[in-house]
Amino acid sequence: MSRRNLDFSWRINKKSFAITVGLCVSVLYLSYTFNFCLLSNLNRTFRQQRSRFLSLITPSPKTFRSEPKDAFQEPGKQTVVRFVPLTWGGVFESDWKFSNESEKPVDGAPKYRFLRQQGLRPTRKFPDTLIIGVKKGGTRALLEFIRLHPDVRAAGSEVHFFDRFYSKGLQWYRHHMPPTLEGQVTMEKTPSYFVTREVPQRVHQMNPATKLLVVVRDPVTRAISDYTQAASKKPGMRRFEELAFLNGSSGSGLVDTSWGPVKIGVYARHLERWLQCFSLNQLLFVSGERLIVDPAAEIARVQDFLGLKRVVTEKHFYFNSTKGFPCLMKSEGHPSPHCLGKTKGRNHPHIDPVAVQRLREFYRPFNARFYQLTGINFGWP
Numbered sequence: 001m002s003r004r005n006l007d008f009s010w011r012i013n014k015k016s017f018a019i020t021v022g023l024c025v026s027v028l029y030l031s032y033t034f035n036f037c038l039l040s041n042l043n044r045t046f047r048q049q050r051s052r053f054l055s056l057i058t059p060s061p062k063t064f065r066s067e068p069k070d071a072f073q074e075p076g077k078q079t080v081v082r083f084v085p086l087t088w089g090g091v092f093e094s095d096w097k098f099s100n101e102s103e104k105p106v107d108g109a110p111k112y113r114f115l116r117q118q119g120l121r122p123t124r125k126f127p128d129t130l131i132i133g134v135k136k137g138g139t140r141a142l143l144e145f146i147r148l149h150p151d152v153r154a155a156g157s158e159v160h161f162f163d164r165f166y167s168k169g170l171q172w173y174r175h176h177m178p179p180t181l182e183g184q185v186t187m188e189k190t191p192s193y194f195v196t197r198e199v200p201q202r203v204h205q206m207n208p209a210t211k212l213l214v215v216v217r218d219p220v221t222r223a224i225s226d227y228t229q230a231a232s233k234k235p236g237m238r239r240f241e242e243l244a245f246l247n248g249s250s251g252s253g254l255v256d257t258s259w260g261p262v263k264i265g266v267y268a269r270h271l272e273r274w275l276q277c278f279s280l281n282q283l284l285f286v287s288g289e290r291l292i293v294d295p296a297a298e299i300a301r302v303q304d305f306l307g308l309k310r311v312v313t314e315k316h317f318y319f320n321s322t323k324g325f326p327c328l329m330k331s332e333g334h335p336s337p338h339c340l341g342k343t344k345g346r347n348h349p350h351i352d353p354v355a356v357q358r359l360r361e362f363y364r365p366f367n368a369r370f371y372q373l374t375g376i377n378f379g380w381p
C-alpha cells in the first residue's frame with residue numbers, strides 16, 4: 001500500500017474513533033441525567049407521602065380562617081376554625097395497595113398496616129366501657145362525640161349482645177368489637193341495656209370493672225321522641241295521648257305504665273337494678289339536654305371519667321342553626337363538617353298540654369328519686 005493510502009485510512013479510523021467516543025459520552029450523559037431525574041422524583045414523592053402521613057399523626061393544629069357553610073356565626077364576627085387531626089384512617093386509603101389478603105389490615109383501615117410496621121398489633125378486646133342508655137336520650141350523639149378521641153374505638157352499630165344475642169357467647173361479642181391497641185378504650189352503645197332486667201348481672205359477669213355511661217333526658221320529652229320514632233315507622237299509629245293513658249285519654253289521668261315509651265322514663269327503677277351489681281362511681285350520667293347546648297362540657301366530663309386526656313373540645317363542634325343541633329367539624333371517614341343523620345333531631349308532633357302536664361306529675365317522684373340516687377339534679381320540669 002502506498003504511503004498516501006495509509007495516511008488516508010489512518011485519518012478515517014481516527015475520525016470514526018472520535019465519533020464513537022462522542023456517541024458513548026452522549027449516551028452516558030443522557031442515561032446519567034435520566035437516572036438522576038428519576039431518583040430525585042422518587043425521592044420527592046417519598047418525602048411528600050411521609051410529610052402527609054406525619055401531618056396526620058402530629059397533634060399540632062393548623063389554624064386558618066374559614067367556617068363550614070352552615071356554621072353558626074355572630075354577625076360581623078369572623079370565626080377562627082381550628083382543624084385538629086383526629087384520626088389516622090381514611091385519608092389516603094386509596095394510596096395503599098395490598099399484594100395479598102393476609103397483608104390486609106385487620107379492619108380494612110390502612111392505619112393498621114402502619115401500626116404493624118411499628119411492631120404494634122391491634123386486637124379485638126371486650127369493651128371496657130358501655131353506653132347503656134337511655135333510648136332517645138342522645139346516645140348516638142354521645143358515641144359520635146367521644147369517638148373523636150384517638151384513644152377511643154367503638155363498634156359502629158348497636159351490638160345488642162347482653163339483651164338479644166347473649167346465647168351467641170362472649171367470643172361472638174368480642175368479634176363485634178373494633179381492633180384496639182393497648183391503652184385504647186373499647187366501647188359500644190346499646191340503649192336497651194339500661195332497661196333490660198338481665199343485663200346488669202351479665203355485664204358484671206363479663207367484667208365487674210366495666211364503666212357505664214348513661215345519657216338521660218327529661219322523661220316526658222324522651223317518651224314523645226320515642227313515640228315519634230315509632231310513628232315514623234308505622235303509619236296510622238294511634239295518637240300519643242291515646243297510648244300514654246289508660247282508657248285512651250289523658251282525661252282519665254291514669255298513665256299507662258306498661259307502655260314502653262312511658263316505662264323507660266322511670267329511670268330510678270332501672271338504676272336501682274344496676275346499683276345492685278355496680279357501684280355508683282362506675283356510672284357516669286350525661287345530661288341529654290346539656291349534650292345539645294354545650295357538647296364540649298359534657299364530653300369533658302366523659303373524658304375525665306374515662307381517664308382520657310381532654311382532646312375533644314369545643315373546636316370539634318359547630319352549631320348548625322338549620323338543624324338546631326351541634327354538629328361535627330370532621331370525624332373519621334367524614335373530613336368535612338357534618339351533622340348526625342335525619343333520624344336524630346326529628347320534629348315532634350303537637351301533644352295536648354294537659355297530657356304533658358299529667359305525665360310531668362307522674363314522673364316527678366321518680367325523677368326526685370333518680371336525683372337522690374345519682375346526686376345530680378337534672379332540673380326536669
Ligand SMILES: Nc1ncnc2c1ncn2[C@@H]1O[C@H](COP(=O)(O)OS(=O)(=O)O)[C@@H](OP(=O)(O)O)[C@H]1O
Nearest residue numbers: 135136137138139140141225325326340344345346
Ligand atoms: N348533636 C345532635 N344531633 C342530633 N340529635 C341529637 C344531638 N344531640 C342530642 N340529640 C338527641 O338525640 C336524640 C336521639 O337519641 P338517641 O341517639 O339516643 O336515639 S336512639 O335511642 O339511638 O334511637 C334526638 O332525639 P329527637 O330530637 O327526638 O330526634 C336528639 O334530640
